[in-house]
Amino acid sequence: MPDIDPGSLPERKRGSGVKMVYDLLRDEILDLKLAPGSPIDEVQLAERFKMSRTPIREALVRLAGDGLIETLPNRSTMVSNIDFLNLSTFFDALVLMYRVTTRLAAQNHRAEDLPSIRRFHEDYSAAIEARDTSAMIATNAAFHAAIAEAGRNPYFAGLFRRLLDEGRRILRLYYQSYDEHFPQQFVDEHAEIIAAIEARDLEAADRLGKVHAEQIVAQVQKLFSRTGKLDIAL
Amino acid sequence: MPDIDPGSLPERKRGSGVKMVYDLLRDEILDLKLAPGSPIDEVQLAERFKMSRTPIREALVRLAGDGLIETLPNRSTMVSNIDFLNLSTFFDALVLMYRVTTRLAAQNHRAEDLPSIRRFHEDYSAAIEARDTSAMIATNAAFHAAIAEAGRNPYFAGLFRRLLDEGRRILRLYYQSYDEHFPQQFVDEHAEIIAAIEARDLEAADRLGKVHAEQIVAQVQKLFSRTGKLDIAL
DNA sequence: TGTGTTCTATTTGTCGACAAGAAAAATACA
DNA sequence: TGTATTTTTCTTGTCGACAAATAGAACACA
Secondary structure, three states: OOOOOOOOOOOOOOOHHHHHHHHHHHHHHHOOOOOOOOEEOHHHHHHHHOOOHHHHHHHHHHHHHOOOEEEOOOOOEEEOOOOHHHHHHHHHHHHHHHHHHHHHHHHHOOOOHHHHHHHHHHHHHHHHHOOOHHHHHHHHHHHHHHHHHHHOOHHHHHHHHHHHHHHHHHHHHHHHHOOOOOOHHHHHHHHHHHHHHHOOOHHHHHHHHHHHHHHHHHHHHHHHHHHOOHHHHO | OOOOOOOOOOOOOOOHHHHHHHHHHHHHHHOOOOOOOOEEOHHHHHHHHOOOHHHHHHHHHHHHHOOOEEEOOOOOEEEOOOOHHHHHHHHHHHHHHHHHHHHHHHHHOOOOHHHHHHHHHHHHHHHHHOOOHHHHHHHHHHHHHHHHHHHOOHHHHHHHHHHHHHHHHHHHHHHHHOOOOOOHHHHHHHHHHHHHHHOOOHHHHHHHHHHHHHHHHHHHHHHHHHHOOHHHHO
């Protein structure tokens, strides 16, 4: 395994270790650098990050809280599997949260929210031109998470962020098998969504969020039905 | 502080300590036995449960993940405050989740789900007759959580459970000031909801969930506007 | 050779101790 | 007396070590 070696400084600030481990492992899981089902070894991580098992363990507890890893009592802990059998429940929740958060953003956003939303929009566009799959997926999630923040409902934003995380893993599979297909269409839809939010057009925002979500869901479902779902994942 | 002393057995099973601490603290927080803002001392908890700080800490990390406590870096950790200024976002999320989970239960429930739902319904009814406020609040949350489970969407169920938890704290305030008022009406509404679920009437379930939720929200809002919100909480 | 049992090894859960950070107390100084 | 600085104290974050639990290996036995 390539050692990422975060800085090679033996000097770390007191409370920063857990956050670093948490963030790094989270990204590696969501980018499928750590495959679903692969085991997580506390001792190995402790050596890799040059710290004791205690902060490693705390990071793992938090990841388990996010549902990203699963721990069997007294036995191994592993990266959570993607539940392909219940994908429809995931899509249901995703579509509804797309709608709700976009609508609330149109209703509750402030002027200062738009620049950061636009910035993620541009990052996403740039990622598509650069054909950088990881960046594409991450910036898309960041774009919609920013919209959810502008909607100013922390409960919806929290669920949506979790769904977008899980979506990062699923989209990863999607783009691994179809590298040549890049959704320019999504860029245009993002622009429309921004316009509806800025115009405070609740109905349009709702409708566009719904269409955009169903667009993505349909593409992923088409892919999975064509490939037979499991040959990629297992 | 009254020492609850969980069994006074020095013999505990290996992995059970954290769960016990987590469950107990969670209940104490949700029942307002631990007031919002009150400090949490790891050493004190370690002595109370007769275990080392390590498992205590793990339980606290999980509670922080649930948003029930907040930790200031290198400084104290305390029970999360109830955000009265943003109550409307809470109510928005609550109403939508009432609707969605009830509708999904009408759509996806299986025969074996109904007995446990009915049992919580009866527990709630019994709690009202017994004038047991804590039990009333807890069984009401359990009733709706069971409906959400029957809806078989873990994402919605997870958010809803979190909202019901927060609702337990808010309802606690509500009933502390109006002990004499007991909502028999809610029992009847619960019965209607069960009937709609059993009949697989999606629209009725949706509508009843919405009405039921707005009923509760309206009562709590009326109370808070009458008392000026903060004199109870602070 | 197949099955049940004991032993070993690895990994997790828990512990007690120590050190860093920050608030509070004590002191110095104008 | 009021303010700045040092000291003290108390809590948290981290560490290394040990013990329990489990899986797998080694073994016994038919």
